[in-house]
Amino acid sequence: MPMKTLHIILPFLLGSLVFTMNAETLPLQAQTTGGTLEGVESSGIRIFRGIPYAEPPLGELRWKEPQPLKKWDGVRKAGKFGPAAMQRPLFGDMNFRSAGTSEDCLYLNVWTPAKTGREKLPVLVYFYGGGFMAGDGSELRYDGEALARRGLVTVTVNYRLNIFGFFSHPELTGESPHQSSGNYGLMDQTAALKWVRDNIGAFGGDPAQVTIAGESAGSYSVSAQMASPLARGLFKRAIGSSGSLMGLKPMATLSEGEAKGVEFANAIGAKSLKELRAMPADQLLHFDINGAMPHFPVVIDGYFFPSSPRDIFEKGKQAQVPLLIGWNSEENGYRALLGEGEPTPENFAVAVKKAFPAQADELLKLYPATTPGEVMQAATDLASDRFIGFSSWKLCDAQCRTGHQPVYRYLFAHPRPAMRSEVGNVTAGLAGGIIKQTDSSKPKAPAARGAVHSADIEYAMGNLPTNRVYDWQPGDFAVSALFQSLYENFVKTGNPNGLGVPEWPAFNAEAGKGRLLVIDVETKVKPDTTRDRYQFLDQIK
Numbered sequence: 365m366p367m368k369t370l371h372i373i374l375p376f377l378l379g380s381l382v383f384t385m386n387a388e389t390l391p392l393q394a395q396t397t398g399g400t401l402e403g404v405e406s407s408g409i410r411i412f413r414g415i416p417y418a419e420p421p422l423g424e425l426r427w428k429e430p431q432p433l434k435k436w437d438g439v440r441k442a443g444k445f446g447p448a449a450m451q452r453p454l455f456g457d458m459n460f461r462s463a464g465t466s467e468d469c470l471y472l473n474v475w476t477p478a479k480t481g482r483e484k485l486p487v488l489v490y491f492y493g494g495g496f497m498a499g500d501g502s503e504l505r506y507d508g509e510a511l512a513r514r515g516l517v518t519v520t521v522n523y524r525l526n527i528f529g530f531f532s533h534p535e536l537t538g539e540s541p542h543q544s545s546g547n548y549g550l551m552d553q554t555a556a557l558k559w560v561r562d563n564i565g566a567f568g569g570d571p572a573q574v575t576i577a578g579e580s581a582g583s584y585s586v587s588a589q590m591a592s593p594l595a596r597g598l599f600k601r602a603i604g605s606s607g608s609l610m611g612l613k614p615m616a617t618l619s620e621g622e623a624k625g626v627e628f629a630n631a632i633g634a635k636s637l638k639e640l641r642a643m644p645a646d647q648l649l650h651f652d653i654n655g656a657m658p659h660f661p662v663v664i665d666g667y668f669f670p671s672s673p674r675d676i677f678e679k680g681k682q683a684q685v686p687l688l689i690g691w692n693s694e695e696n697g698y699r700a701l702l703g704e705g706e707p708t709p710e711n712f713a714v715a716v717k718k719a720f721p722a723q724a725d726e727l728l729k730l731y732p733a734t735t736p737g738e739v740m741q742a743a744t745d746l747a748s749d750r751f752i753g754f755s756s757w758k759l760c761d762a763q764c765r766t767g768h769q770p771v772y773r774y775l776f777a778h779p780r781p782a783m784r785s786e787v788g789n790v791t792a793g794l795a796g797g798i799i800k801q802t803d804s805s806k807p808k809a810p811a812a813r814g815a816v817h818s819a820d821i822e823y824a825m826g827n828l829p830t831n832r833v834y835d836w837q838p839g840d841f842a843v844s845a846l847f848q849s850l851y852e853n854f855v856k857t858g859n860p861n862g863l864g865v866p867e868w869p870a871f872n873a874e875a876g877k878g879r880l881l882v883i884d885v886e887t888k889v890k891p892d893t894t895r896d897r898y899q900f901l902d903q904i905k
Contacts, residue, residue, distance in 0.1 A: 394566040397559075399436040403474075404443045409512045412474040412567065413502075414446035417559035418552065420468035421524065426641050427536050427548060430470060430555040446471025448500035449525045450649050452657070455494065457818065457833075461502040467528060467645050472556050473501050475508030475518045478568020486856045487569040489519045489560055489599070490825075491553055493580030493607075493818065496662070497526050510826025514852045517569035519560060523552035523585075527648050530660040532621030533629065535637035544665035546621050550588050551668060557589070557598040575855040577603035579821050580752070584609050587759050588662070590683040591673040599685065601858050603851070605776075605820055606691045607752045608759035609662065609673050612904060621663035628658050677759075680766035686858040687767065688850070689760045690774030690880075693814030696751040698743035707739040716746070723904055730897040744813055749901060752817065757898045764873035772860055773871040773880040773892075774850075776820040778843050779812050784835045823847045839885045846887055 392410060394401045403412035418430035425431060447466035478485055490506055492499035501520030508518030523529060529549030536545035561571045576599045578586045587608035589595040609615060616624075631653045634640045640648075652658070664672055676682050698707060701719065705711040712733055717724040733742035745753075764771045812819075822828050823844040828836050846865060853862040860868055866888060868881045878892030 393439065396563040396566055397435075398433045398440075400439045401442040402439050406509060408477070409509050410476050410478070410567070411509070412442040412476075414444050414471045415442055415474065415559075416446070416470060417472050417521075418470040418555045421470065421528070421548070422467055424641065426467065426528070427531055427533075427545070427637075429548060429551045433559075445473065445500075445502035446522065448502065449522055450528050450645050451494075451498045451525050452649065454498045457505075458494065458498060458500070459504055460500045461504070462500055467524075469522050469524065470552055470555070471501070472519055472521045472559065473508070474564075474567050475512040476567040476569065477512045477515060478517065481566060481568055483568040484565075484570035484573070485515060485517050485568050486573040487517045487519065487560060487564055487571070487575065488851070488855050489521060489557065489574060489576050491521055491523070491576070491578035491582035491585040493578065493582045493821075494525070496530060496549060496581045496584075499525070499581065504830035505821045505827050506825060507827050507830060508825075511848065511851065514826075514848060516852060516855050517564060517567055519556075519564070521553060521556040523556070524549040527628070527658070527660055528645070530621075530662060531625055531628075532618060532660070532663055532665075533625035533637060533640075534622050536625070537618065537622060539637075540667075542665075542667035544618065544667035545625075546618070546660070546663040547665050547668045550585065550592070550662070551594070553585055553589060554592065554595045554598070554668075557595060561598055572600065573856075574599040575601040575603060577605070577851075579605040579818060580607050583607035583756070584662075587673070588668075590685070590687075590763075591676045592668050593670065593681075594668055596683060599683070601686050601688075601854065602683070603688045603854065604690075604756065604759055605824070606695060606756055606817060608755045610677070610758040610762065611752075611755035612750065612901060615669075615673065616661040616663045618663050618665050621661055621665075624658070624660060628653065628660075674762075677762035677766060680768070682763070682767065684768050686769045686771070686854070687760070687763045688772045688774070688854050688860060689756060689763070690776060690883075691753050691756040692748075692817060692820055693775055693777040694744055694779075694812055695748035695753055695817045696744070697812070697816075698740045698747060700747040700751070701743045702739075707736045707743065709733055709735075709739055712739045712743055715743070719750070720904070723900070726900060727897075730900055740813065745897075749897070754898060754901050757894070758902065760871065761873050761898070764871055770859065770870040771873075772854070772868055773878070774868075774883055775880055776815045776823070776847075776883045778815055778823070778840070778884045780816070780819050781835050781837050781840060783833055787833055820847070824851055843883065843885060843887075847883060850881075 392403050401412055403410050418433055445462040447469050448460050448462045449469040450465050501522045506520050511518045532546035564571050576586050583604040584607045586602050586604045632651050701715050716727050731742040731746050733739040760773050822831050824847045826848045828844050849865050850860040854860040869879050872878050879889050882890050
């Protein structure tokens with residue numbers, strides 16, 4: 365071939381090769397309904413951070429359901445996390461990578477292992493915990509890279525919190541086309557799921573294979589999305605870790621939520637909704653009533669929840685999807701019930717009678733204890749159930765009875781290892797954070813008796829190395845690998861079983877037939893021995 369001809373053909377061949385590679389390889393740019401995004405790469409995983417999924421809820425959009433996102437021009441960089449939702453620094457274990465907090469917080473993040481845009485990989489959408497008062501999708505423990513390496517397109521979602529996410533008021537109800545107010549944070553989550561439905565294909569994900577998951581308030585959110593008709597059809601499977609909206613206390617009604625809203629408005633001196641919307645976000649966030657931080661509850665609003673979620677589940681009107689549900693062996697410590705009293709049977713009886721005066725005798729039978737060790741365990745169990753264990757059981761029980769899909773129940777029982785020596789004299793807080801003990805003369809707090817609230821997150825998400833508080837051992841990494849496999853199998857198939865994991869039967873809610881997976885260094889299936897105590901708690905009004 366003449367050299368001149370080669371010079372003509374070679375650029376053409378190279379151009380064709382580049383075109384073919386671009387057609388087969390998912391680039392760092394992705395085309396969404398809002399516009400073009402450009403992400404970053406981490407050793408083969410493509411990461412898109414700070415993706416807006418709704419209009420910023422600012423000005424007149426404060427306390428309105430999320431509005432459709434307007435398109436942007438050009439290429440939007442997606443290498444940094446968006447702002448966290450407005451919140452106070454409440455929990456010591458929440459380490460954000462976002463650039464501060466803002467009302468402009470409706471962003472999500474995507475980690476994808478896809479090599480092409482046609483792979484249709486299963487998708488995990490994770491809602492963070494924090495009691496609807498704190499949390500952020502940028503937290504290291506929720507990072508999606510480890511699960512992405514297992515073939516899951518992983519998404520974390522920011523949603524409005526505290527007064528910005530759950531404020532009800534008669535004027536808000538009056539201006540709403542649905543005659544409702546509150547639950548804006550939950551509606552944010554639904555809007556994010558709609559974004560996933562419409563856009564996740566651009567990241568190699570399958571919109572028909574979406575699993576929602578979350579821990580604590582995130583698990584509550586999972587049960588809320590299952591109950592709401594607004595989210596119907598947006599996900600195929602669900603994972604709940606420690607919590608649901610069916611707790612011991614009944615949910616607030618819209619009128620009760622409105623009353624709290626009016627109380628807050630009066631206390632802050634706002635005479636109208638217009639004045640409330642004109643107030644700076646920091647002023648609303650940091651205003652206390654009688655020295656206490658105000659609480660704005662999730663409400664039965666007649667729109668997101670057309671009726672009581674309990675009623676929705678009892679009638680089988682919730683999402684008919686497979687559910688993986690569980691909680692931890694020490695969701696709350698025995699001191700939460702006994703206080704500073706010694707763990708004696710006598711002190712235990714006094715504490716139970718104080719907490720449950722009308723049901724104490726029966727509860728002492730269901731949580732028996734005759735030695736100090738038994739008292740510590742029984743008090744731990746009762747404190748954990750009262751805090752969050754019961755609500756998790758109630759979701760499991762209801763979905764078993766009316767969900768018409770498999771339910772898999774677990775108990776995470778693996779305690780964290782000792783804290784690293786350089787951390788200092790600290791103890792674990794309720795939400796998994798650390799509390800420094802300022803009095804150096806006091807002995808270091810004793811190790812947890814089991815898996816404390818939120819301890820499961822890093823194990824399930826594969827993020828132990830990001831938490832440098834604890835001195836992780838080989839057993840911890842083995843437990844994490846197993847937990848990740850269970851997640852992976854369930855997100856991919858709706859069944860956690862597969863190679864390398866113990867055979868895990870679906871849970872049967874009938875007495876004497878339930879079997880659950882106890883996750884620890886020696887993970888095994890065990891019969892359920894707790895049904896009687898949860899059924900009794902279910903009768904307490």
